[in-house]
Amino acid sequence: xxxxxxxxxxxxxxxxxxxxxxxxxxxxxxxxxxxxxxxxxxxxxxxxxxxxxxxxxxxxxxxxxxxxxxxxxxxxxxxxxxxxxxx
Numbered sequence: 001x002x003x004x005x006x007x008x009x010x011x012x013x014x015x016x017x018x019x020x021x022x023x024x025x026x027x028x029x030x031x032x033x034x035x036x037x038x039x040x041x042x043x044x045x046x047x048x049x050x051x052x053x054x055x056x057x058x059x060x061x062x063x064x065x066x067x068x069x070x071x072x073x074x075x076x077x078x079x080x081x082x083x084x085x086x087x
Contacts (some may be wrong), residue, residue: 013084014084022077022078025071028070029067029068029069029070029072029074030067030071031067032067033067033068034064040060040063
């Protein structure tokens with residue numbers, strides 16, 4: 001009887017908020033890294049126009065690099081969240 005009760009339990013360690021967060025961050029990072037529709041260039045132009053200071057020291061390639069790392073880290077976090085929920 002005790003074994004049947006244990007088999008019906010589901011792990012509630014997975015956070016839906018975490019899955020949504022990592023998914024959104026992966027999509028944003030992927031879009032920046034691949035520069036789809038010139039998104040990295042437009043975002044760099046927005047930052048250069050709105051932020052004070054030496055923004056010219058960076059470039060849209062810097063944003064693409066950061067977006068690639070952000071997408072990779074977010075993918076790892078997403079896979080960990082899903083793996084935690086499955087086991």
